[in-house]
Amino acid sequence: MAITPGPSLNSAPAPQKQALITNYLDLSSTSGWGQQYVPDLMEKEAEVFGPRTISGFLSQVGAEESMTADQVIWSEQSRLHLSYKAYVSSAAGGADAGTGAASIITIEKDIDGIAIASVGHGIRINDTVIVSDATNGIIKCLVTDVDATTIDVLPYDAGAANLSTTTSEQSTVLVYGSEYGKGMSYPTGGAATTSSDSRGANEPRFTTFSNKPIILRDYYEVSGSDSSRVGWVEVTSEGGQSGYLWYLKAESETRLRFSDHVEMAMLEAELNDSSSLADGSINLGSTTAGTGTAGTEGLFAAIESRGNLTSGVTGVNAATDLAEFDAILAEFDNQGAIEENMMFVNRATSLAMDDMLASMNSYGAGGTSYGVFNNSEDMALNLGFSGFRRGSYDFYKSDMRYLNDKATRGGINAASTANAIRGIMVPAGTSTVYDQQLGKNLKRPFLHVRYRASQTDDRKMKSWVTGSVGAATSALDAMQIHMLSERCLITQGANNFMLMK
Numbered sequence: 001m002a003i004t005p006g007p008s009l010n011s012a013p014a015p016q017k018q019a020l021i022t023n024y025l026d027l028s029s030t031s032g033w034g035q036q037y038v039p040d041l042m043e044k045e046a047e048v049f050g051p052r053t054i055s056g057f058l059s060q061v062g063a064e065e066s067m068t069a070d071q072v073i074w075s076e077q078s079r080l081h082l083s084y085k086a087y088v089s090s091a092a093g094g095a096d097a098g099t100g101a102a103s104i105i106t107i108e109k110d111i112d113g114i115a116i117a118s119v120g121h122g123i124r125i126n127d128t129v130i131v132s133d134a135t136n137g138i139i140k141c142l143v144t145d146v147d148a149t150t151i152d153v154l155p156y157d158a159g160a161a162n163l164s165t166t167t168s169e170q171s172t173v174l175v176y177g178s179e180y181g182k183g184m185s186y187p188t189g190g191a192a193t194t195s196s197d198s199r200g201a202n203e204p205r206f207t208t209f210s211n212k213p214i215i216l217r218d219y220y221e222v223s224g225s226d227s228s229r230v231g232w233v234e235v236t237s238e239g240g241q242s243g244y245l246w247y248l249k250a251e252s253e254t255r256l257r258f259s260d261h262v263e264m265a266m267l268e269a270e271l272n273d274s275s276s277l278a279d280g281s282i283n284l285g286s287t288t289a290g291t292g293t294a295g296t297e298g299l300f301a302a303i304e305s306r307g308n309l310t311s312g313v314t315g316v317n318a319a320t321d322l323a324e325f326d327a328i329l330a331e332f333d334n335q336g337a338i339e340e341n342m343m344f345v346n347r348a349t350s351l352a353m354d355d356m357l358a359s360m361n362s363y364g365a366g367g368t369s370y371g372v373f374n375n376s377e378d379m380a381l382n383l384g385f386s387g388f389r390r391g392s393y394d395f396y397k398s399d400m401r402y403l404n405d406k407a408t409r410g411g412i413n414a415a416s417t418a419n420a421i422r423g424i425m426v427p428a429g430t431s432t433v434y435d436q437q438l439g440k441n442l443k444r445p446f447l448h449v450r451y452r453a454s455q456t457d458d459r460k461m462k463s464w465v466t467g468s469v470g471a472a473t474s475a476l477d478a479m480q481i482h483m484l485s486e487r488c489l490i491t492q493g494a495n496n497f498m499l500m501k
Contacts, residue, residue: 055263057344057400058449058489064460066453071212072490078205082122082175083111088136089150091162102144102152103163105131105173112495116149122202123151125187127178133171135164142179209306213452213488214269214296216262220254222247224477227469251481255463258483262461266449266489267402269298299447300421302491303499308335311501322356322390328425328498329391336496338427340394345423346403346410349500353397357388400424425498446493452486459486 090104107121123129127143131153141163145152151173155163227247235249236242272294303309308331310324332338345353387396403421404410413420427446451460462484465471469479491497 055260057402058263058266058447063448065448065450066458066460067213067450068452068454071210072450072488073208073210074490074492075206075208076493078207079111082202084116084121084123084173085109085111085113085169086171086173087166087168088131088133088163088171089165091165101162102154103141104150104152105163105171106150107173108149108169111172119205120148121151123173123175124178126180126184127175129153130174130176131163131171132174133166135166135170139163140176211297211450211488211490213450213486214265215484215486216258216265217482217484218254218258218261219480219482220247220251221467221478221480222250222469224467224469224479227479247479254481255483258485259461262485262487264402264408265296265298266487267299268301269296269489270301271295271297296488297491299424299489299491300499302489302494303424303497306491306494307497307499308495309499309501322360325390325395329393331498332393332496336427336493337392338496339392340428341396341498342426342428343395343397343423344400344403344426345397345500346413346421347399349422350397350399395425396428419501422500424500427493427496446491446496448490448492449487450490459484461485 084107086105086107088103089106092101092103107116107123109115110119110121123143123146125143125146129141129143129151130138131141132138139155139157141153141155143151143153153163227245229246230244231246233246234242234244235246242248297305308328310328310331332341343353386398387394389395400423402408402410403413403423406414409421453460464482465479466473466482467476467479468474469477
């Protein structure tokens, strides 16, 4: 009878003192578990990325409110005063009885760039206007005739009997008052004006905006066997769960990632164009692609569409001098002039602002001293600023992790600096708007999230469990954790926001 020894029998001693693979346990192999020497296992998983979530921005600057509709509609007040972009189309083309030849001004757009052909203008006969451009300077005139897109004016200054012609949108026309003679009634038109061209009472422009919610979903699945399998690595999730069950970590990270996606979507989301295929007839269940039913307007898109953009004065990180902020102040003066503004910026822009503010200080003879304190050699040197005041505006600065993290916008900005977002300025306070659902004016933060909710179902941040693990709901030998949210962001008064690119 022959005896064949097993191939894995470890009976051959090593002839030399060498680090051979046969002398050590290979934890990655199936045979390494049988070694007699237990390694020093560090059970705790190392947290090497710090806080990995980026949510929290909207909770600082906005509010949340439920809704029950598929669309949110709100209105915003228009400007009070009449100001237009125009050009002098004829130096002496108008012929009005008793006045002689008048200059003709073609009104093109209102001061915010909306075409007059779609909204009309509110200038009337006997209005007094200021015409300003590089060619004529600043000339005050009396309106003698009006038409759908043109007005005839006569200067008050005898030295400017006729205006010089200008090019498109070069002239600005501002109505500053009116002048009537004794006993005059409202005119119905001049010599070259029919009764249908006369201008009646000016009505406030009714400007409405709308947005629609989107449905965000995610899920995590673990089999019944894996849900009861214990590992040797102790995990601790950002949600506070800890233990040796690996699915706890995986489920927690899925939930945290979904929470971040909910906020990222409110920042980055876009409404698809009517001619695009983004709504996807298969994925979103629509019958025809390109119907404009997909997407929602996020914060960045709202500011680019209705707000203000600054690309700096001297380059990409142009917050190195006050010139950019002076330009920002001038634009805010043109808008709502809201004094307090929050700045959420990336690291490079934050440091550039610190250096800019530090350069405004004359520095102490014995060292650096800026801010609202005096640094000494016995204290930690504080080289950062949390806020500053310029003119009548207060700016409060905060780093925005979303713009710094390499795995989020930080990596996107590094890959393409052409359209990189450096930061965002958000007005503090509330705005008064008319809510069509409630039928009254309400004060709300400029930013707030609308989520779908009713007495039957709250879809703000919904989560449920299916499967046969735990409380069995189906024959599936697994546990599925589902997450859903249906929401949209309402950006009111976007003209008071500033996107730093």
